[in-house]
Amino acid sequence: MRYADDWCLMVKGTRADAEDLREEIAQVLAPMGLRLSMEKTVITHIEEGLDFLGWRIQRHRKRGSDQHYVYTYPSKKAVLAVKRKIKAVCRQVEVNQPLDDLLRRLNVMLRGWCDYFRTGVSSAVFAYLNSYLWESAWRRLRRKHRKSTWKEIRLRCCGGGWWPASERRELINLEKVGTTRYRYRGSVIPSPWPAADNEEHTVPTGLVESPVH
Structure with missing residues (x-):
């Protein structure tokens, strides 16, 4: 049996936090006979952005303002x-x-x-x-x-x-062709994870994984 699956994990924390989660994920997948592809697995900051399933996901400054938002658009x-x-x-x-x-x-x-x-x-x-x-x-x-x-x-x-x-x-x-945006739901979606203890020093980091066979 073969598996093909792509997924993206967004982490509110440091790069070290993302690396720790990568190791935990590898341990969870191992008993199922799955492993992460190190060639396709990327850890990157949201400011640098990433390509995922044809999309470019990156934080930019909104034109005409000082606010920064995460935008998704064709890569x-x-x-x-x-x-x-x-x-x-x-x-x-x-x-x-x-x-x-x-x-x-x-x-x-x-x-x-x-x-x-x-x-x-x-x-x-x-x-x-x-x-x-x-x-x-x-x-x-x-x-x-x-x-x-x-x-x-x-x-x-x-x-x-x-x-x-x-x-x-x-x-x-x-x-x-009209375009639509996913409605921001924010805190409406419950999170099982506790808030970071040191939020003023955390940075959003993206972990992109692609497990294979």
């Missing part, structure tokens, strides 16, 4: 991965195939990606990807209609506008 690795997928789809759908085939494949792939990342601070990333998506789609349209003018392509493939659309569907507009 650079996740953004690069979806850009590669957009590029691959635009290449895989041959120029002799209908525009609707390209739009359908891009929309299905991007809706799933956005559904996963819409629960974070993702608006800026969605806007950035929207620009990349438009440019990628237009490069493909130019390859398909090499002898046509911009106006002719817009009339044929965009209904006279600038956003690619077929008779059946329109290319997804990522800037129109």
